[in-house]
Amino acid sequence: MKKNKKILLLPILSLLFFFNGCWDYREYESMTQVYSLGIDLDSSSKNITATLQFIPISKSLGEKADASSKGTVYSASAINLEEALTKLQQASPNKLFFGYLQVLVLGEDTAKYIMKDIAEYFRRTPSVRNSVSMVVVPGKAEGVIATLDPNSSTSSGKKIRTLLTSYNSNGNVYSVTLHDLLIMLTREGVEPVVPRILTTSINNEGTALGGASDDLRFAIEKQGNIVASGMAAFKGDKFVGWLNDKETLGLNWILGNKINTYKAASSEELTTDSSFPLYSDPTKLEYFYITRSGSKIKVKIEDDRPVIYVNVKIEAALRKYFSFEGGEAEFISSAEVDEIEKNLEKSIYSDIEAALRRGKEEFNSDIFGFGFNFYRQHTKEWRNNYQWNWDDIFRDVSVKVNVDAKVNNTGTNIKGFSIK
Known part of the structure; x- marks a missing residue:
């Protein structure tokens, strides 16, 4: 009996050499944690601009992201969202990680023409959680994400998230997650609504302080403030107007x-x-x-x-x-x-x-x-x-x-x- 046990134990021990940890494991400091993502459609050129905001993480052992950081904003334009994100990855020394994405900002033309494509894309993206907050903005999402309040240390993405989660104290805008949006798009007898975000700045484009090259824009920022006001109404997957x-x-x-x-x-x-x-x-x-x-x-x-x-x-x-x-x-x-x-x-x-x-x-x-x-x-x-x-x-x-x-x-x- 003991001999049989030894015979069975030998192949089991040999298999352990093949299970030597997570094959895709990455250190926390080696990833770029994307906090907010904006998507704009240029209705004339049909190009899509992806704008991401991430908060730099200290590489010192045990230290977390700097809470006082307003974040860094990059943008890239391409013929589709995947290529735009690829350009942004080429400009980042670390792997872009969307597992902690908190806010997804859609420009008005994006909501009007390609809402179905965007919803389908993120529905099939396992790294993006269904709890991400959805917002629609007049004009372009790039300018909203690039808005920085000179009197506050809070990043634009974090402020948007905070405004949406405190809706019950203002009685106006209420939070809609990606999960909520997908339900409204597929459930019969109900049409989607998504929160509207406004900025106090007139210029909604953002200024590339760090330079621009080959459809890439770095360190975009403009001074202003962010306000949650009203909702975007849809008919099916098409944006039809504001409340x-x-x-x-x-x-x-x-x-x-x-x-x-x-x-x-x-x-x-x-x-x-x-x-x-x-x-x-x-x-x-x-x-x-x-x-x-x-x-x-x-x-x-x-x-x-x-x-x-x-x-x-x-x-x-x-x-x-x-x-x-x-x-x-x-x-x-x-x-x-x-x-x-x-x-x-x-x-x-x-x-x-x-x-x-x-x-x-x-x-x-x-x-x-x-x-x-x-x-x-x-x-x-x-x-x-x-x-x-x-x-x-x-x-x-x-x-x-x-x-x-x-x-x-x-x-x-x-x-x-x-x-x-």
């Missing part, structure tokens, strides 16, 4: 995204059609802080036509209130509370109405996912009667919105304020 802040907030209310933000309302009508609330009488203006939000979308078939019911529930804290009846009441009356809540409901309804008008009437794009809710709630009817002609009837589908707002800190918590 402003008010419309984006309306989209959030419809989708039931959990947001915490300040909201203004008034007992009077807006004096302008601007997306910003401008009131003629500031003493009638009320400020709220949204503490909880949610929605339910219900699809019904009435007279052989789909009807969408959107029920939005909001909880808020009253932050500022000017008008007290008679100016003598110490506390807000129940009648005033009802009026305050109605004013908030009207303000939220206005946001939703603006989003529906843009999405349904102008874009004819179901960015709200009404069709997907239809499919989930009435699968048989959707398959038989509506799946193939939803694009034709979506614009005329009736959407009935109900907003229920509650202000929870009234009563003994809010007192009147009078000057002696």
